[in-house]
Amino acid sequence: MEKANNDLIKWKNIIFEKLGALFGLLFLVIVLSFISPYFLTVNNITNVLQQASINALVASGMLLAILTAGIDLSVGSVLALSISIGGLSIVNYGINPVIGILIVLAVGAAAGLTNGLLLTRLNLPHPFISTLGMMNVARGLALIITNSSPVSGLPGWVQFIGSGYIGQIPFSFILVIAVVVFFHFFLNKTTLGRHIYAVGGNPEAARLSGIDTKKVLTWVYTISGLMAAMGGIVLMGRVNAAYPNAGLSYELDAIAAVIIGGASFLGGVGTIWGTLIGAMIIAVIRNGLNLLGVAASLQTVVLGTVIIVAVYIDVLRRKKA
């Protein structure tokens, strides 16, 4: 009896806490399919999934930072720097594209590692500072090494990552699902994953429990950089070019996805599924507004409003609990 009761509570929690954003997404889909007959076509849905995928990848890394009550402002710039270096090595230096892609990931992870070390070794007061610095440095480096111009001409399979399909499903979205499943497992079943929640929930308690909080934070920012680079690979494949201005203001979309997905800015609360849904909500709104012929400038206004409303609903829900 008690067990059944516990299970009930558990499921109630999951539905209301974790999937609140899912209801929002379903609501949007239903409304949009009534307003625009084109919305619920296969073509359009695959388009939306593709649109969501880069942000979903970048936001996965951002989720980790926000779970530890931190933030990573550098993801957009790190994305640009990673693909710039990777793109140049493949196109200008003739390096094997497979190694080139690994270079992209390595640069992202290295930039993230630097973020983490700045935060934990120099004891900078908040990741806002370390990643704000990295945001500027990485962008500048990307512009310098590319001479401010795009690098194009990538092999077909790289383009496939960004714009290919398997059946009706964009390959980039399959990549996203794989990443999300991996993150779900990582965050819930591994020591490091649980320590991320612990550090975000109460850093002092985590430290007193013998957790190396600095190591945890260093990992978090390293993974965030890696995920930014992975988003970069998809972007590079889609436009068949690496360009130094790629990923401008991506950090804002990523933060929005994480927050709409129910994560708490105070740390310790949030799920990868929520973040995925958050990224999809943003893509659906952009897509819907496009279909309705709303100007890009007004779209920004709507998106901003959605972020505020999503968090406000969260505030109301917490008050009730």
Add this chain to the structure above:
Amino acid sequence: MGETFLKIENITKTFPGVKALDNVNLEVKKGEIHVLIGENGAGKSTLIKILTGLHQPDSGKITIDGKEIKENNLRTALDNGIIPIYQELNLIQQLDVTENIFMGREIKKNKKLGIIDRKYMEERTSDILKRLNQDISPTAKIQDLGVGKQQMVEIAKALSVDVNLLILDEPTSSLGEDEVNELLKTMEKLKEQGVTMIFISHKLSEAKRIGDRVTVLRDGQYVSTNNIADVTEEDIVRDMVGRDIDEQYPKIDIDRGEEVLRVENLKRGKIVNDISFSAHRGEVLGIAGLVGAGRTELVRTIIGADKKDSGDIYINGRKVEINHPKDALEEGMVLLTEDRKTQGLFLDQTVKFNIVSSNLNKYKKNILLDLKQQAADTEKYVSNLKIKTPGIHTKAKQLSGGNQQKVVIGKWLNTSAEIFIFDEPTRGIDVGAKVEIYNIINELIGQGKSVIMVSSELPEILGVSDRILVISEGKLTAEMDVKEATQEKIMSAATVS
């Protein structure tokens, strides 16, 4: 019992400006409950922090099980089975019981990948909770548990490793009567199972009830160690303060003045359920009840920190509209909140900042603030309230609990308030500082002000109040003069439902 487990000899520790420990000794025998007692600033916390490896001593010797410990840090202390349970609970609210218990020591299915063996951990958790006779689900989130249960989780966490010495730092300070009883019972049970404990408490009755031996520290120095059975509470107090305290509750008799506050039919949900009462000048009105009965909610609603559903408040016979603590302040009514660290103080700011913070208008000189006057006023309160601080520019977080509480009191004295509501004013404060706070209360009513005091400690309610209200489940269940009040009467009113 008999064999020595831990021996601390001539430990000295200096912080900038303070000698926290001066040649301190402590000997704990296997299987005993050793009470460590002392006033604020006596050095108990520092000693514990040295034991658990958070601080390193300047000199002295620590021997565990006959072996001298050369280097002691968080890790080695854990390896030696020295497990502290700190006063502020160190659980992660967003995680569940199992995760908290195994935090930092997760059992892994796969070591390399760090994959957690959740099922095994849950089973272990449930075994440990059973050992403590606790009906807590291993998957319950900490934030859904009460403070008493959370404490049990902390103890379970300590038991999940090979604990040799369990250190409980004022574990009862935030618990209600029932929860305290349960905790003490659990400690007795652990003792039967052979667990050695150091128990730090300000409550002598608890120390007497559960301890085997007691060590007293004063001003960073070792004073005495005795068998509990051989000493009286008075003996212990004398060792703690270095003098006799004539009375634990120095009560003065003031003639009750006119009514200054009247609350009529105040309601807020179910937790403040149709409460009416009045408070007078020159009296201390005690509010008793169990933890969670709605006492804190009542006083918070009165001063406008929480929104009332309905009801009226009259001050000096005039009906007032209070929707925000600043309205209450303007009407001369202030609340010392129960949790001074999160609600009463700016911990990272100086003593001066804290004391002048509630009344900055007083210091407006043209457009600037009169800093000299601020400093002068702060000095005045520091000396009047006997706040022990290196200076007025010392940060609040560097003071001991009792002195922090006095800073909060100073903050409110520095206003023109007439009605002082104290919510658990002596929680986590030692005997000497308590008496000082009672003296401040006496002084206030002597000046014709009105004091309302919420307290979970019945002796305190009986010793300090002139009149007593009892709250149970959001309702006012009794009102009595202190002369006719007894612990039994209060408890029976507090448990009416």
